[in-house]
Amino acid sequence: MSPAPPERGRSEQDEVTDAIREAALVAPQRGGHPDRAYAPYRSTALRSPSQPLVVAPASLLEQTAPVFGAKDVAATDADLTVHSTGEPLGERIVVTGRVLDRDGRPVRNQLVEVWQANASGRYAHDGDRHPAPLDPHFTGGGRCLTDDDGRYRFVTIKPGAYPWRNHHNAWRPAHIHFSLFGTAFTQRLVTQMYFPGDQLFALDPIFSSVTDEKAQQRLIARYDHDTTVAEWALGYQWDIVLDGPGATPPDPDEV
Amino acid sequence: MTLDPSPSQTVGPFFAFGLPFDGGGDVVPPGTAGAISLHGTVRDGAGAPVPDALLEFWQAGPDGRIAARAGSLVRDGRSFTGFARVPTDRSGDYVIRTLRPGPVAGSAEAPHLAVTVFARGLLHHLFTRVYFPNHTEANAADPLLSALPEERAATLMAIPDGWFGGPGYRFDVRLQGPGETVFLDLISEAGAVR
Ligand SMILES: [Fe+2]
Numbered sequence: 001m002s003p004a005p006p007e008r009g010r011s012e013q014d015e016v017t018d019a020i021r022e023a024a025l026v027a028p029q030r031g032g033h034p035d036r037a038y039a040p041y042r043s044t045a046l047r048s049p050s051q052p053l054v055v056a057p058a059s060l061l062e063q064t065a066p067v068f069g070a071k072d073v074a075a076t077d078a079d080l081t082v083h084s085t086g087e088p089l090g091e092r093i094v095v096t097g098r099v100l101d102r103d104g105r106p107v108r109n110q111l112v113e114v115w116q117a118n119a120s121g122r123y124a125h126d127g128d129r130h131p132a133p134l135d136p137h138f139t140g141g142g143r144c145l146t147d148d149d150g151r152y153r154f155v156t157i158k159p160g161a162y163p164w165r166n167h168h169n170a171w172r173p174a175h176i177h178f179s180l181f182g183t184a185f186t187q188r189l190v191t192q193m194y195f196p197g198d199q200l201f202a203l204d205p206i207f208s209s210v211t212d213e214k215a216q217q218r219l220i221a222r223y224d225h226d227t228t229v230a231e232w233a234l235g236y237q238w239d240i241v242l243d244g245p246g247a248t249p250p251d252p253d254e255v
Numbered sequence: 256m257t258l259d260p261s262p263s264q265t266v267g268p269f270f271a272f273g274l275p276f277d278g279g280g281d282v283v284p285p286g287t288a289g290a291i292s293l294h295g296t297v298r299d300g301a302g303a304p305v306p307d308a309l310l311e312f313w314q315a316g317p318d319g320r321i322a323a324r325a326g327s328l329v330r331d332g333r334s335f336t337g338f339a340r341v342p343t344d345r346s347g348d349y350v351i352r353t354l355r356p357g358p359v360a361g362s363a364e365a366p367h368l369a370v371t372v373f374a375r376g377l378l379h380h381l382f383t384r385v386y387f388p389n390h391t392e393a394n395a396a397d398p399l400l401s402a403l404p405e406e407r408a409a410t411l412m413a414i415p416d417g418w419f420g421g422p423g424y425r426f427d428v429r430l431q432g433p434g435e436t437v438f439l440d441l442i443s444e445a446g447a448v449r
């Protein structure tokens with residue numbers, strides 16, 4: 001008889017992973033958006049409202065959105081690898097896709113903003129204490145306007161995974177932060193784009209705060225060989241769908 | 256065709272080099288006639304200041320017109336674009352300089368600023384509104400304000416508190432707990448859009 005393997009003590013990550021699984025069992029979230037109070041992501045505890053949102057018709061103002069144009073965005077803003085005197089380190093990538101409303105109509109000439117860690121998983125931010133190297137040739141912020149087809153396109157470096165302090169040995173899967181405007185103020189979206197096949201998804205409370213598996217898939221870019229530029233950069237496609245206005249059926253509980 | 260929306264994710268702690276821009280809070284330049292400061296503190300459920308929140312404001316001009324004009328990110332110092340974006344500072348405070356909005360023609364609502372709140376620890380942004388106390392009649396007829404209990408409606412009202420530089424209004428954001436700000440699930444006629 002061989003001896004039983006030594007029992008490993010339960011780690012903090014084990015507890016969080018359990019909590020993630022438990023949270024995924026409750027009712028599906030409307031539109032796939034995360035609940036603001038989500039225990040595995042500890043900072044939500046004091047930052048999520050305790051009162052229900054108040055349902056209100058969007059005002060005429062809220063049915064419009066700020067307009068951005070050529071004067072707001074320089075052509076080089078969309079290439080995060082040319083913001084310095086030299087080339088940043090890491091894997092050069094192209095990230096492109098379309099911004100659509102829920103009816104599938106392109107959101108044209110609207111602002112898309114991104115920010116991200118460098119290839120080592122370090123942000124060019126004073127508050128980032130991860131002891132990974134800064135890259136003097138990479139800041140990690142970019143902007144562009146969508147074209148008439150709703151398409152955006154960035155050239156950047158594949159960001160690294162990084163540790164954070166949610167719990168012991170917590171790591172964020174590699175991601176690019178995205179900020180989007182629609183044609184109505186109510187369509188505003190800030191989200192994160194992930195890369196396919198990341199082993200950290202199931203361990204990460206932020207990715208997992210989206211509990212529906214299909215909704216999770218909508219956060220993950222697709223490797224696309226046609227987007228890949230020969231001898232130069234790997235390509236990823238990621239389409240973004242903005243809420244409303246008026247495209248979501250009324251929630252019977254709220255009408 | 257109805258597509259499912261892309262889910263929201265938190266803005267995280269490191270948006271400071273991605274989103275804020277120079278002059279983000281200067282909807283109008285210093286010295287503009289009629290300019291007000293709108294300022295306040297963002298606090299969490301324990302009453303602690305939130306130093307890593309980001310606020311966006313969208314508004315009509317004093318003439319009630321909604322600008323459809325580029326140039327919010329690179330301001331030219333004379334065009335009113337109606338958009339502001341400011342991070343909170345170490346003390347959870349923010350400030351913008353703007354003009355009070357006028358009534359939008361055909362709008363059932365009293366003049367207001369539309370506000371979006373982002374923060375680390377907030378998985379999905381929050382919408383709210385800033386109203387001004389001097390529009391007594393319009394506020395009394397406002398569909399949202401008039402439907403709320405008085406103490407909740409009060410969380411949406413800017414409080415005049417002039418400062419050394421001129422007229423000012425305070426608008427605090429309480430994410431949770433006593434005095435919690437009213438946050439909105441905005442719907443259009445066809446349904447929820449939040
Ligand atoms: Fe991040």
